[in-house]
């Protein structure tokens with residue numbers, strides 16, 4: 501669906517009028533392009549905090565600096581070293597040593613001048629620690645300070661303009677540079693265009709690199725490997741005939757996965773188109789059918805043979821809405837929405853687990869919704885199902901950890917699809933403009949986040965619910 505307002509205010513006269521009237525002027529977001537550099541400008545790496553950093557950023561070859569450099573960024577450790585005309589592509593702040601209240605002000609004061617130098621679609625990334633797991637005598641103050649980082653990130657996200665975003669990556673005890681590598685690349689890159697104001701926890705994981713990184717000794721190898729991290733994976737995407745599911749099939753295939761595209765028989769035409777486009781397979785299947793779990797398992801075992809046993813990625817994307825105020829919600833509307841959005845992902849995941857298909861490196865990705873997390877008028881059934889998806893992945897995470905697999909969810913906000921095209925025009929405008937990025941996202945934005953969670957380098961990210969919402973006001 502076209503965003504006519506955004507198109508208008510991007511024209512010369514439209515921009516002037518919007519500026520005069522103080523109206524939102526949504527930026528054109530930088531999105532993934534093959535071969536494009538990680539950042540559109542140099543990165544500034546700041547270190548802050550009176551406690552010990554998890555990285556040695558000041559020394560040449562400090563872990564965080566070298567992670568960024570290996571990902572292709574030009575890294576500076578001091579703002580005066582940044583060439584005078586350059587706009588920063590990213591500011592990364594190592595705040596793992598922030599333990600005292602004063603460290604928050606110091607961080608803010610150091611960040612301010614850097615924020616002024618940010619270019620369009622730049623990134624502000626804070627790296628901290630998970631507050632609940634801190635130890636030591638000053639644990640309570642340190643936890644408060646680490647939680648305080650969340651307030652800075654969410655506020656900066658709301659203040660940034662021109663498509664720039666702010667996010668916080670938190671290391672759990674034992675998590676190190678290898679665990680941060682994949683998340684840092686994603687959050688720094690254009691692939692995270694619509695992920696804004698988010699906090700993601702990273703646990704230590706036996707670091708599994710993409711197969712093509714295996715013997716990578718040099719940066720070029722690593723970069724090439726990072727381009728197709730899903731080589732050798734099989735990805736099942738439900739609801740793949742259109743919208744977010746279709747985009748997800750495309751991005752997973754671009755990243756190297758063999759895609760099994762699933763949708764209802766009535767959508768077979770569009771489903772075949774998706775499967776053909778990504779050189780994958782189409783499986784016409786209603787995910788709520790009693791035999792859906794067994795048919796999916798059989799399909800994976802028969803059609804894919806041994807190749808499905810290694811790394812399976814399952815994206816529970818199929819979803820429906822049947823909106824009414826709670827007082828008018830009948831049993832059929834409750835059952836239909838809970839059946840597709842929650843019961844089916846639970847049953848399919850159980851069957852895949854029982855069949856031993858979710859093994860080492862496997863990924864389960866649920867598709868939740870900001871409406872689900874925050875509640876939304878007229879959507880008690882949908883919100884129950886989508887908050888349920890968040891609960892599902894949180895409970896699955898420890899179970900899957902036993903076999904070296906992960907479970908996470910994405911929670912899209914307002915995404916331009918046929919689902920949101922049905923929203924009344926005024927509400928549609930509100931949905932778009934009240935996000936920090938002042939626009940709706942595109943299906944590809946959700947797809948990129950799903951594909952990142954599916955990567956081997958995301959092994960330390962589990963039990964997380966990542967909003968892809970441009971920092972929507974709803975539930976933010």
Ligand code: NAD
Nearest residue numbers: 739741743744763764786787817818819869912915917919
């Ligand atoms: P969409 O309606 O465009 O596509 C959904 C797809 O799921 C369709 O192809 C449909 O045929 C398929 N599907 C429905 N029931 C099915 C079933 N029983 N078995 C198999 N396939 C089935 O929706 P979308 O906007 O692309 O949304 C995709 C997912 O993202 C949904 O789970 C939705 O709840 C979620 N989501 C969307 C938005 C948004 O703004 N569009 C926001 C938050 C969450």
